[in-house]
Amino acid sequence: MTTDGADRGTPAALRTAALEQLLTERGLVDPRVVDAFIADYETNVGPRNGAKVIARAWTDPDYRARLLTDGTAAINELGFGGPQGEHIVVVENTPAIHNVVVCTLCSCYPWPVLGLPPSWYKDPAYRARMVKEPRAVLAEMGLELGDDVQITVRDSTSEVRWLVLPERPAGTEHLTEQELVPLITRDTMVGVAKVEAP
Amino acid sequence: MHPPRADEPVFAEPWQGRATALTILAVRLSGRNLDAFRHALERLDPADYLQQGYFGRWLNAAELMLVEGAVLAPGEIEARARDLRDTPVTAPPNPPRGRAPAWPAGPGSLRTVDAAPAFTVGQRVRAKNISPAGHTRLPGYVRGHAGIVEVVQPAAVFPDTHAHFLGEHPQHVYSVRFASHELWGQDAERFAVTVDLFEDYLETSP
Numbered sequence: 001m002t003t004d005g006a007d008r009g010t011p012a013a014l015r016t017a018a019l020e021q022l023l024t025e026r027g028l029v030d031p032r033v034v035d036a037f038i039a040d041y042e043t044n045v046g047p048r049n050g051a052k053v054i055a056r057a058w059t060d061p062d063y064r065a066r067l068l069t070d071g072t073a074a075i076n077e078l079g080f081g082g083p084q085g086e087h088i089v090v091v092e093n094t095p096a097i098h099n100v101v102v103c104t105l106c107s108c109y110p111w112p113v114l115g116l117p118p119s120w121y122k123d124p125a126y127r128a129r130m131v132k133e134p135r136a137v138l139a140e141m142g143l144e145l146g147d148d149v150q151i152t153v154r155d156s157t158s159e160v161r162w163l164v165l166p167e168r169p170a171g172t173e174h175l176t177e178q179e180l181v182p183l184i185t186r187d188t189m190v191g192v193a194k195v196e197a198p
Numbered sequence: 199m200h201p202p203r204a205d206e207p208v209f210a211e212p213w214q215g216r217a218t219a220l221t222i223l224a225v226r227l228s229g230r231n232l233d234a235f236r237h238a239l240e241r242l243d244p245a246d247y248l249q250q251g252y253f254g255r256w257l258n259a260a261e262l263m264l265v266e267g268a269v270l271a272p273g274e275i276e277a278r279a280r281d282l283r284d285t286p287v288t289a290p291p292n293p294p295r296g297r298a299p300a301w302p303a304g305p306g307s308l309r310t311v312d313a314a315p316a317f318t319v320g321q322r323v324r325a326k327n328i329s330p331a332g333h334t335r336l337p338g339y340v341r342g343h344a345g346i347v348e349v350v351q352p353a354a355v356f357p358d359t360h361a362h363f364l365g366e367h368p369q370h371v372y373s374v375r376f377a378s379h380e381l382w383g384q385d386a387e388r389f390a391v392t393v394d395l396f397e398d399y400l401e402t403s404p
Contacts, residue, residue: 010279012254013213018278019220019260022270028227029220037222037301038215042208086306087352089373104337106236107252116218120202122252129199131339135387142201151389157335158371158394159307159354187202 046115047186049080050163053113054189055180058168068092071163075113085112085161091154092165093191098149099164100138100191102130103156110161114186121190131155141192154191164191171197214253221260226302228267233361237333238262309368311353316397317372321347324403325374325395333361336399344403345376348392356396369397 023029053075057064067074071090075081088110091099103109104127109117120126120141129137134151138144145151154162166188172180187193209215225235238259239247247255264270317323327342335357349372356367373394378386 010276010283012217012250012257013211014279014282015261015275016213016217016220016257017282018275019257019264020216021282022274022278023220023223023227026269028269029223033223033301034216034219037219038209040301041218042215046208083304086308089349089351104339105335106239116208118202118206119252120199123199124248126199131391132382133387134389137199140199140201151387152375153389153391155337155391155393157337158351158396160351160371160373160394185204187204192202 041111041116045082045111047113047184047189048181049078049115050110050113050186050189051181051184052078053080053163054165054184055177057165058180059177064165067165075163080112082112084108085110086159088113088161088163090163090165091152093167093194095167096148096150097152098145098191099152099154099162100130100134101154101156101162101164102127104128104131105157108156108159108161110163113163114189118186120192138192143193164189166191166195169195169197217253217257217260221256223302224260224264224269226304228263228269230263230267231360232304232307233333233355233357234363235259235263236357237361238266240333307354308352309355309366311368311370313370315350315370315372317347317350317370317400317402319347319350322403323347323372323374323400325393325399326401328399330358332358334358336395337393339381340374340376340393340395343376343380345374345380345393347372348375349373351394354396356398358396358398367398371396372400374400 020029020031020034024031053067056078057067063074067090071088075088093099107117107122109121126137131153134153135145156162166184172183183195183198185193188195225231239255241262242255242258246258250258261275265272322344324344325336325340325342330336351371351373353368353370356369359365359367371394373392375390375392378389378391
């Protein structure tokens with residue numbers, strides 16, 4: 001067990017500022033790199049990327065087949081890749097089979113397609129309980145699954161990253177790929193929600 | 199658990215974004231790697247781990263790595279933080295002009311190995327009942343339990359050695375499907391869980 005003797009009463013914001021100042025003074029960090037990282041993950045790298053992947057799969061059967069065979073390559077086709085996305089495996093949810101993703105050991109998450117993980121994904125309760133009582137956890141989160149639905153939980157314990165291909169909801173047959181994108185939320189691609197028709 | 203918020207910001211407070219970026223940069227600045235970073239997170243004080251939140255954990259792990267990597271002295275962040283608290287903050291200098299330097303790209307964790315996978319899809323395997331002393335990605339809840347290989351995944355560096363600078367030892371990774379009753383007993387909910395396990399974690403099972 002390690003503690004570094006620091007007074008944890010100091011606000012994290014102040015400690016972060018101190019860290020950045022120390023590293024910048026030594027010439028080890030350029031604040032512009034930090035700015036660029038934040039801007040990237042606040043605006044460019046987020047679940048909208050994943051939604052574009054799913055909408056393409058719903059409207060292009062060949063793409064869907066490629067996505068389920070080699071997720072990383074198919075996702076790269078749309079220009080998405082990078083850290084925490086070295087090997088992405090896409091699994092399909094159907095009325096009978098429901099996949100849901102967790103990382104029990106930390107909070108591994110497919111950054112290139114979903115961005116940084118939301119707070120609930122990092123919650124120790126989610127991490128511990130999803131592999132033990134997923135049906136109960138999903139119900140608490142608002143997703144009631146019938147007893148006949150087979151649940152497969154994907155625990156991201158290696159560098160494999162999992163992305164759920166959710167079911168396309170009934171009543172969206174007339175929508176174009178571009179119109180489908182906004183319907184596909186982050187939570188549906190982790191497997192804690194279903195896509196709803198508008 | 200509660201229903202997720204749809205509108206949760208990526209970073210609820212500005213320091214969280216800066217702490218995230220600085221921590222990722224600290225991995226390399228301290229001569230560490232992704233596995234050593236995870237090991238640093240695991241070595242934080244357990245009460246702090248739970249109480250300080252995700253970004254607080256990252257910040258503390260960054261400090262631990264930078265101190266262990268002799269980039270910063272112990273207590274240096276705290277001392278500077280106190281200075282910042284006690285002295286009026288002056289406006290930072292204008293950032294230098296020009297394009298921001300590129301974000302550093304790492305070699306990643308995937309590797310090619312010559313050896314054929316020791317296990318095949320559909321084979322019954324058992325997670326070894328072992329308790330590695332340091333970092334490991336073998337979750338406690340599957341140790342000693344049997345499952346079926348569902349996918350042979352690409353080979354990757356072995357976290358148990360890589361985190362301790364004992365070499366990459368790249369090896370095959372298997373997504374192993376465990377039945378809930380195997381892990382949690384007959385009264386458990388009916389479901390399956392797949393766990394991505396390195397070859398050294400597994401043995402054949404009758």
